Amino acid sequence: MTNTGSSSVQHSELRAADLATVAEQLGREPTVPFTVTARCTGGHPLVIRNAPLDADGAPFPTTYWLTCPDAVKTVSRLEADGWIARLNERANDDEMFGAAVAAAHEEAAEDRARALPDARAWGGVGGTRRGIKCLHAHYANRLGGGDDVVGAWVAQRVEPVHPTQRAHRVAAIDQGTNSCRLLVLEPGPDGTEEPTELARDMIITRLGVGVDRTGRFEPEALARTIAVIDRYCRRARALAAEMIRVGATSATRDAANRDELADAVRRSAGSELEVITGEQEAALSFLGATRGLDPSAGPFLVVDIGGGSTEFVLGRHPTLTDHAISVQMGSVRLTERSIRNDPPTPDDLDRLRRGVRRGIGEAAAAVPVGEARTFVSVAGTATTIKAIALGLGRYDPDRIHRTWLHAAEVERVLDVLAGMTNEARAAIPVMAPGRGDVIVAGAVILVETMRRFGYERTLVSETDILDGLALEALGVR
Numbered sequence: 001m002t003n004t005g006s007s008s009v010q011h012s013e014l015r016a017a018d019l020a021t022v023a024e025q026l027g028r029e030p031t032v033p034f035t036v037t038a039r040c041t042g043g044h045p046l047v048i049r050n051a052p053l054d055a056d057g058a059p060f061p062t063t064y065w066l067t068c069p070d071a072v073k074t075v076s077r078l079e080a081d082g083w084i085a086r087l088n089e090r091a092n093d094d095e096m097f098g099a100a101v102a103a104a105h106e107e108a109a110e111d112r113a114r115a116l117p118d119a120r121a122w123g124g125v126g127g128t129r130r131g132i133k134c135l136h137a138h139y140a141n142r143l144g145g146g147d148d149v150v151g152a153w154v155a156q157r158v159e160p161v162h163p164t165q166r167a168h169r170v171a172a173i174d175q176g177t178n179s180c181r182l183l184v185l186e187p188g189p190d191g192t193e194e195p196t197e198l199a200r201d202m203i204i205t206r207l208g209v210g211v212d213r214t215g216r217f218e219p220e221a222l223a224r225t226i227a228v229i230d231r232y233c234r235r236a237r238a239l240a241a242e243m244i245r246v247g248a249t250s251a252t253r254d255a256a257n258r259d260e261l262a263d264a265v266r267r268s269a270g271s272e273l274e275v276i277t278g279e280q281e282a283a284l285s286f287l288g289a290t291r292g293l294d295p296s297a298g299p300f301l302v303v304d305i306g307g308g309s310t311e312f313v314l315g316r317h318p319t320l321t322d323h324a325i326s327v328q329m330g331s332v333r334l335t336e337r338s339i340r341n342d343p344p345t346p347d348d349l350d351r352l353r354r355g356v357r358r359g360i361g362e363a364a365a366a367v368p369v370g371e372a373r374t375f376v377s378v379a380g381t382a383t384t385i386k387a388i389a390l391g392l393g394r395y396d397p398d399r400i401h402r403t404w405l406h407a408a409e410v411e412r413v414l415d416v417l418a419g420m421t422n423e424a425r426a427a428i429p430v431m432a433p434g435r436g437d438v439i440v441a442g443a444v445i446l447v448e449t450m451r452r453f454g455y456e457r458t459l460v461s462e463t464d465i466l467d468g469l470a471l472e473a474l475g476v477r
């Protein structure tokens, strides 16, 4: 039975390099686990999102924290000029403004409660219950996607924080069957240099739960997904994205009530929801996964194991697709169809393998899957297996991206995962919330693909369709 999940959960990951930079920015070792919410031109952390509890388990009510020293200094100048007192006066005198400040606090408490329900009671922005105490906290809250009237006031006075900030920033949202992801990019100076990643995030909302069975989005799944997209869009706009592109894949293609999602996207993003066809999905994944790879390592096979479908894409050169197929075989869909026990029984696993072999057979009939010199694996199944194989205590994308994963490692990890309960898998430190109960199916897809076509190893990629969507929007190929 697949866990439907009652709320949206955040994936926490942290690069060792960011930990070092934030320690330098703060002038001390961070005492609270955090993730990077927003970056500046140049890529250094601008805002971090703190966990609701510090390393000792004590409440830590400041969720979003401004860390860029230039930003901190500029906001401190506003505080030194007496603006906290003046804004509090305005909140008392101007009913609309006061109500907006109160609403920002309420929303911040809700946002914190997503990570820890008890934390709703700890007040709003920066732990404040009413009025304005810290302009840094409000500005950070806005950059984290909060609807924050004080943060917006600060933004008008301090931006751009760095004079080198470039125009034409873009945001992409990839709405998959299982997860909702955000990427905000700033173009390189002349289009040849690598774009700077200003925000990258992933929240599991399980939009596709039940779609395979009913052909419709469930109202709760739709509501929690729309809330996440709305907040992503505010964050993207706070980061000066001029365009927000929202692409939705497998589950949305299959859902009869997808107009409800499209209406919400139009309101939040100001753009039309792009229902990505299997063919487009393949080309975008390939673009995101292979951009920058050495052309002499081609042809390339990119396999994107999603929740509802798996794409097999072959191309002779990076970014250029020759053959592609999207097969209705994904980790969520296969789990719903095949796994009836926890942990899965040998019968469940046999049913799963048969389903996977059928799907792979379908792919092989359309794409010369075995003809690549380099097999690239994208998406959470492969990256999580690599993190488990490495024994990481914390998910660090820098340790994963473009490293090799050997077939024997995948088989070893699959054996371990298949012997565990959903609860035990969910407790693995690098496991994204909501992935623990579907990763066995994803791992079987990867193992069977490697076995059938004789791939000894696969190059694991953190970049995929999300990057493809954003790069295409930037006009970078």
Ligand SMILES: [Zn+2]
Residues within 6 Å of the ligand: 040, 041, 044, 045, 046, 068, 069, 070, 071, 161, 162
């Ligand atoms: Zn900065």
